Amino acid sequence: MTSLLKIAWRNIWRNRRRTTITIVSVILSVFLTLLMRSMQLGSYENMINAGIRQVGNLQIQGKGYWDSHSINDALVYDSTLKAKVKSLKLIRETAPKLESFALGSYGEQTKGVFVTGMVPEQQDSILHLSRRLIKGEYPASDDSCVIVATKLAAFLGIDVGDTLVILGQGYQGITAAGKFSVRGIIKLLSPMENGTMIFMPIKCATRLFSPYEPNLVTSVAVMTEDISLTKKVEDQLKAIIKDHQQATIMRWDEMLEIMLQQIEADNAGGVIIAGILYIIIAMGIFGTVLMGTLERRKEFAILVSIGMHRSKLALVVILESLMTGLSGVVGGIIITWPIIRHYHLNPILMPGEMGEMMAQYNIEPVMPFSDGFLMFVNQGIVVFILSLLAALYPVATVFALKIQDAIRS
Amino acid sequence: MAIIQIRDVYKTYNEGKIPVHAVNGITLDFEKGDFAAIVGPSGCGKTTLLNLLSGLDTPTSGTVMIAGKEITHLRSHEQIAFRLHHIGFVFQTYNLIPVLTALENVAFIMELQGVSKKERIEKARLLLDRVGLNDKLHDRPSRLSGGQQQRVAVARALASNPDFIIADEPTANLDSKATAELLEIMREMNRELNVTFIFATHDQRVVDKATRVIRIEDGKLTDDVRQEGKG
Numbered sequence: 272m273t274s275l276l277k278i279a280w281r282n283i284w285r286n287r288r289r290t291t292i293t294i295v296s297v298i299l300s301v302f303l304t305l306l307m308r309s310m311q312l313g314s315y316e317n318m319i320n321a322g323i324r325q326v327g328n329l330q331i332q333g334k335g336y337w338d339s340h341s342i343n344d345a346l347v348y349d350s351t352l353k354a355k356v357k358s359l360k361l362i363r364e365t366a367p368k369l370e371s372f373a374l375g376s377y378g379e380q381t382k383g384v385f386v387t388g389m390v391p392e393q394q395d396s397i398l399h400l401s402r403r404l405i406k407g408e409y410p411a412s413d414d415s416c417v418i419v420a421t422k423l424a425a426f427l428g429i430d431v432g433d434t435l436v437i438l439g440q441g442y443q444g445i446t447a448a449g450k451f452s453v454r455g456i457i458k459l460l461s462p463m464e465n466g467t468m469i470f471m472p473i474k475c476a477t478r479l480f481s482p483y484e485p486n487l488v489t490s491v492a493v494m495t496e497d498i499s500l501t502k503k504v505e506d507q508l509k510a511i512i513k514d515h516q517q518a519t520i521m522r523w524d525e526m527l528e529i530m531l532q533q534i535e536a537d538n539a540g541g542v543i544i545a546g547i548l549y550i551i552i553a554m555g556i557f558g559t560v561l562m563g564t565l566e567r568r569k570e571f572a573i574l575v576s577i578g579m580h581r582s583k584l585a586l587v588v589i590l591e592s593l594m595t596g597l598s599g600v601v602g603g604i605i606i607t608w609p610i611i612r613h614y615h616l617n618p619i620l621m622p623g624e625m626g627e628m629m630a631q632y633n634i635e636p637v638m639p640f641s642d643g644f645l646m647f648v649n650q651g652i653v654v655f656i657l658s659l660l661a662a663l664y665p666v667a668t669v670f671a672l673k674i675q676d677a678i679r680s
Numbered sequence: 681m682a683i684i685q686i687r688d689v690y691k692t693y694n695e696g697k698i699p700v701h702a703v704n705g706i707t708l709d710f711e712k713g714d715f716a717a718i719v720g721p722s723g724c725g726k727t728t729l730l731n732l733l734s735g736l737d738t739p740t741s742g743t744v745m746i747a748g749k750e751i752t753h754l755r756s757h758e759q760i761a762f763r764l765h766h767i768g769f770v771f772q773t774y775n776l777i778p779v780l781t782a783l784e785n786v787a788f789i790m791e792l793q794g795v796s797k798k799e800r801i802e803k804a805r806l807l808l809d810r811v812g813l814n815d816k817l818h819d820r821p822s823r824l825s826g827g828q829q830q831r832v833a834v835a836r837a838l839a840s841n842p843d844f845i846i847a848d849e850p851t852a853n854l855d856s857k858a859t860a861e862l863l864e865i866m867r868e869m870n871r872e873l874n875v876t877f878i879f880a881t882h883d884q885r886v887v888d889k890a891t892r893v894i895r896i897e898d899g900k901l902t903d904d905v906r907q908e909g910k911g
């Protein structure tokens with residue numbers, strides 16, 4: 272076997288120029304594929320991570336709330352339920368929210384707004400909301416105030432220190448009305464959210480929307496210790512709420528379904544381009560190996576004559592193909608790795624459609640390149656398989672070789 | 681007992697319009713230690729006969745027995761294994777694996793046979809020394825002269841410990857000095873180790889050295905004489 276390896280390796284260098292050209296073309300294709308995939312996968316990872324930060328790995332919700340978004344479908348998150356959830360070891364944090372549509376008005380202006388009641392410190396640590404503040408201050412849990420998104424503030428003509436009136440319908444049909452002083456103005460990435468969002472401490476939201484049911488929440492985001500634990504924790508939570516009439520559990524991938532679909536559609540384009548590059552790789556290797564095989568028909572015939580089994584010759588041909596392909600992958604990875612690593616640590620700004628799409632989800636439109644180990648392993652595996660496929664026909668010619676004809680020629 | 685027994689062998693090629701009777705009823709034995717030259721005009725069937733007795737080709741009818749074993753009905757991979765263990769080859773050209781050194785070429789055939797690494801390196805050195813190439817062990821074929829390449833091929837043929845060695849026009853591309861050297865080496869091996877050599881040749885120098893000359897015309901045996909090989 273070591274001899275066969277030696278023979279194969281030396282054989283591919285018999286035509287130094289041809290092999291070099293082939294390997295360089297593999298290197299280039301691997302380089303392009305890796306770079307492209309690294310950007311795509313990196314931005315997907317980034318989006319998904321940001322999405323999960325917003326919705327949590329899991330959410331406990333009122334039944335029907337996800338579809339209706341009506342506060343009447345909200346969940347009474349009472350102390351018994353809370354205690355049970357808190358007892359689960361694999362949960363890092365739970366973040367309750369109480370959210371509803373309402374009307375916001377200041378002076379002569381009135382606009383439909385989306386009010387999010389949350390625990391300010393918690394959302395800040397998860398989403399760094401305070402960093403997006405462009406004016407005023409970030410509230411604490413016990414404050415009674417709001418922060419308003421920039422575009423909405425501009426529309427209403429409201430500023431820090433002014434008083435915003437919120438009017439709407441609360442839990443089970445009660446009237447929700449309140450006056451809140453504006454503590455800060457916040458700039459959100461999503462243009463849509465930037466024109467509608469109002470944040471307030473959840474205690475204020477409870478007083479506003481549900482004064483008689485202080486435990487009401489529209490969702491409780493659950494952060495597990497690790498994303499891989501999602502399924503396990505989901506099962507545990509389901510067991511807890513089994514007898515609970517109102518509650519239901521949603522996983523992040525269910526909640527981010529639309530985003531995941533968009534990613535998938537975007538990804539398909541990348542896969543097609545990668546496929547084309549792979550075909551180029553395969554053709555290059557195929558041509559080289561086939562020529563190498565046809566040129567050596569007489570040599571092969573003599574080897575079979577002296578007693579070398581065709582299967583061993585075939586193995587040499589396969590090894591040649593693999594060595595050519597894998598040299599290209601290794602070369603490609605070596606030159607691509609530092610670049611990917613650099614842009615992984617120093618993400619570039621995301622241009623175009625993808626950037627807009629990310630902003631819609633309130634995700635910083637930067638593109639950290641993925642340096643996922645699997646991506647490199649996959650390249651290796653794909654090129655390995657391509658090299659095997661490229662060797663198929665040349666191997667067939669070895670088995671079909673007519674010994675006497677080849678020797679006589 | 682004869683190591684090779686050819687009985688009533690015919691080989692007809694039907695590829696063209698008229699069938700070609702390349703071997704047309706030959707019965708012939710080779711004895712252990714023969715140093716035999718098969719001669720005859722071009723196209724008379726020498727190569728075909730050699731191919732039949734190495735299993736590279738199968739007769740249209742008749743039988744070929746080697747060391748008591750009928751080889752004509754072996755399956756293709758059995759024939760390859762049979763050649764590996766029983767027959768040595770020296771071809772006119774392209775004998776050696778170009779990417780292996782002289783030593784590696786000789787050792788390789790033993791590797792195919794499953795001989796241990798230590799043993800095959802030792803034996804390969806010994807044989808290359810015997811054919812006068814101990815200073816060329818690590819040279820690839822491209823750096824050897826035609827005569828040196830043929831000597832490596834002889835060493836390789838001997839390395840597999842065969843029942844006999846087939847050499848189809850081994851000297852056709854060599855000058856007279858290289859031919860003389862190669863013949864001398866083969867004759868020595870033949871004498872000392874009692875290895876059987878069977879040549880197909882047009883080369884009078886080979887015929888002169890041979891201890892047996894077999895003449896073929898139109899696929900038929902016309903003469904078979906034993907002679908005192910000169911030298």
Ligand SMILES: Nc1ncnc2c1ncn2[C@@H]1O[C@H](COP(=O)(O)OP(=O)(O)OP(=O)(O)O)[C@@H](O)[C@H]1O
Binds near residue numbers: 700702727
């Ligand atoms: N594979 C084949 N297919 C068809 N005809 C063949 C084949 N091999 C040999 N022949 C024919 O059989 C005859 C004998 O050929 P062979 O090669 O045995 O002659 P030879 O004695 O070795 O000739 P030379 O001295 O030129 O090498 C020739 O007429 C040749 O054309």
Ligand SMILES: [Mg+2]
Binds near residue numbers: 726727728848880
């Ligand atoms: Mg011939």
